[in-house]
Amino acid sequence: MGLTRxxxxxxxPRLPDGVRVYAIxxxxxxxxxxxxxxxxxDADLRRSAPGRAIQVFLGDYVDxxxxxRAVLDILIERSKSHETVCLKGxxxxxxxxxxxxxxxxxEWRHYGGLLTLVSYxxxxxxxxxxxxxxxxxxxxxxxxxxxxxxxxxxxxxSFSCGDFFFAHAGIKPGIPLERQRDEDxxxxxxxxxxxxxxxxxxxxxxxTPVSAPDIRPNRINIDTGAYATGNLTLLTIQGDSLLxx
Numbered sequence: 001m002g003l004t005r006x007x008x009x010x011x012x013p014r015l016p017d018g019v020r021v022y023a024i025x026x027x028x029x030x031x032x033x034x035x036x037x038x039x040x041x042d043a044d045l046r047r048s049a050p051g052r053a054i055q056v057f058l059g060d061y062v063d064x065x066x067x068x069r070a071v072l073d074i075l076i077e078r079s080k081s082h083e084t085v086c087l088k089g090x091x092x093x094x095x096x097x098x099x100x101x102x103x104x105x106x107e108w109r110h111y112g113g114l115l116t117l118v119s120y121x122x123x124x125x126x127x128x129x130x131x132x133x134x135x136x137x138x139x140x141x142x143x144x145x146x147x148x149x150x151x152x153x154x155x156x157x158s159f160s161c162g163d164f165f166f167a168h169a170g171i172k173p174g175i176p177l178e179r180q181r182d183e184d185x186x187x188x189x190x191x192x193x194x195x196x197x198x199x200x201x202x203x204x205x206x207x208t209p210v211s212a213p214d215i216r217p218n219r220i221n222i223d224t225g226a227y228a229t230g231n232l233t234l235l236t237i238q239g240d241s242l243l244x245x
Contacts, residue, residue, distance in 0.1 A: 012240035013163030013202035018051030021161060023235040025058055026089065026206040028227035029065025029115060034074055037234045040245070050238065055082055056159060058206040058222070059089025059168035059186070064112030065227035069119040072148050088155035089168040090186040090207070096152055099144075102137035103130065112227070120144060157185045160201060164237065169207035170219065173197055193221075204235065213244040220244075 015021060022041050027034050045053055057075060062068035075086055091111060098108045105113070105128065114124050117136060120143040124136050158180065159166040165177055170192035172184040177200055184192075189208055199218055206223030213233055214221040222244065226232035236243045 014240045015162040015237055020050040020053045021056055021237040023056040023204050025222040025224060025233045026060035027071050028060055028063060029068040029071055030226045030232060031067040031070035031074060033226050033232035034071055037232055040234060054085060056085045056166050059087045060091045062095055062116045063091045064115060066115060067119050068116040072151060076147055076151055085159045086155055087159060087168055088157050092152050092155055093186060099137060099141060102133045105133040157182050163201050164204055165201035166204045170205045171199055171203060177201060
């Protein structure tokens with residue numbers, strides 16, 4: 001799960017007293033790693049339960065890794081017994097778009113979408129024809145539980161708590177947080193990553209894989225490429241303290 005790192009900065013952002021946030025980076029079908037981190041969270045809560053514990057998942061639950069279906073099962077079940085915020089990632093948006101437009105399956109495959117199909121028991125050929133693409137997406141629609149579809153359709157694009165703002169990819173600099181567009185919250189990279197300005201709140205995000213949690217004065221990136229590295233990052237925030245494993 002990687003090394004534990006503690007981060008400190010001047011004018012530290014804070015959560016309200018009695019609140020603890022557990023944030024988890026891009027899962028991408030690694031149900032095994034997700035389950036391991038939830039076990040870590042449960043053990044931490046047994047040791048020292050705060051007044052309120054919020055578990056924030058930063059999106060990209062599907063594609064690339066081997067078990068997207070199980071990831072959604074875990075998140076849906078988790079939400080029934082814990083306070084969770086499951087944010088939308090660009091891969092969830094792409095999945096919903098493919099369900100509406102099977103012709104985008106060829107593009108989806110470049111995002112690791114064929115592994116999502118397989119996780120639902122739908123086996124594609126290496127180069128499906130246009131007719132096969134329609135058949136594959138129809139098969140996926142039949143295999144996709146209604147609970148999964150509802151979950152995907154209701155994901156929010158951002159979440160704010162105390163001095164922290166959570167989004168999948170980041171935010172567009174110079175635009176107030178309440179006026180951010182989904183296009184930027186889900187897809188932005190360089191303009192956000194290269195910005196050194198204050199965003200109004202401290203941004204916790206994923207989307208762009210890094211070898212270890214990337215702590216900056218205005219943001220932290222906790223996407224550690226779980227599907228490829230086997231390292232899914234958990235960030236625990238309480239008061240002004242940040243702890244990543």
